[in-house]
């Protein structure tokens with residue numbers, strides 16, 4: 649293995665320290681405590697673990713955490729009423745509605761009912777439009793975390809060929825916008841892309857966000873490239889015992905690490921950075937709501 653491992657877990661811990669320091673200052677100097685509300689509809693066990701981790705890290709950073717767990721059959725009207733209440737609650741600076749929502753709920757409608765200033769996921773159409781036009785916005789947490797790691801590792805991204813594999817609204821598209829904002833030449837590839845391997849081999853920066861376990865082998869990676877693996881896929885691991893699972897990314901780590909200049913591992917890469925950026929976005933939203941200076945280095 650020749651690649652540098654980009655330690656997202658350690659990086660995320662540093663980001664959380666910066667967040668905590670800023671939160672302490674907001675409390676001391678202004679008597680303000682940032683608050684994050686997380687809304688979970690239904691009882692997906694994986695989501696519950698994730699929501700619990702977010703709540704724990706929010707409190708550890710000195711912020712308030714408000715968890716709202718609703719039944720799987722909650723009506724759209726009830727969910728919209730809760731969001732309305734959170735929109736007007738001055739103690740709530742950030743609102744996250746855990747996705748995916750149960751099928752009977754229109755997630756576009758729900759997301760777009762969140763006050764854009766409190767939309768710490770950056771999924772509201774108004775934030776999407778602001779990001780796309782290079783204006784100040786709330787930036788989606790996963791792509792923001794990827795950008796922080798890329799800037800930290802590479803310094804300038806200017807002029808580099810970036811290939812984003814995956815075109816989702818939550819990762820692929822906003823990631824492409826951020827890379828364009830840092831003057832990369834950006835290609836968005838996806839499952840229908842012709843000669844995907846060739847396209848990937850041109851990438852100085854390869855971001856994999858397709859959600860298919862180990863889909864990208866090492867021989868699709870340009871020697872020396874920086875590889876960001878967004879995938880978090882749970883696959884059976886009979887070698888660990890019956891019914892056991894392990895996490896893998898969208899990139900075949902062992903072979904890619906032979907070729908890449910740097911690579912993020914799964915777990916311990918993009919995942920922890922996503923949660924750290926959620927906390928960072930909550931502080932940013934709180935500062936903006938109170939017309940106070942924003943934390944430096946924690947926004948795009």
Ligand SMILES: Nc1nc(=O)c2c([nH]1)NC[C@@H]1CN(c3ccc(C(=O)N[C@@H](CCC(=O)O)C(=O)O)cc3)C=[N+]21
Pocket residue numbers: 698744745746747748769789880895914915916917918919920921922923
């Ligand atoms: N509105 C909304 N916003 C989200 O940001 C959002 C969401 N809905 N729905 C669910 C997904 C999933 N997600 C993860 C974040 C961090 C880890 C993470 O920290 N993973 C650890 C491993 C955790 C483990 O061991 O299971 C790691 O990669 O090292 C995982 C998953 C955010 N999501």
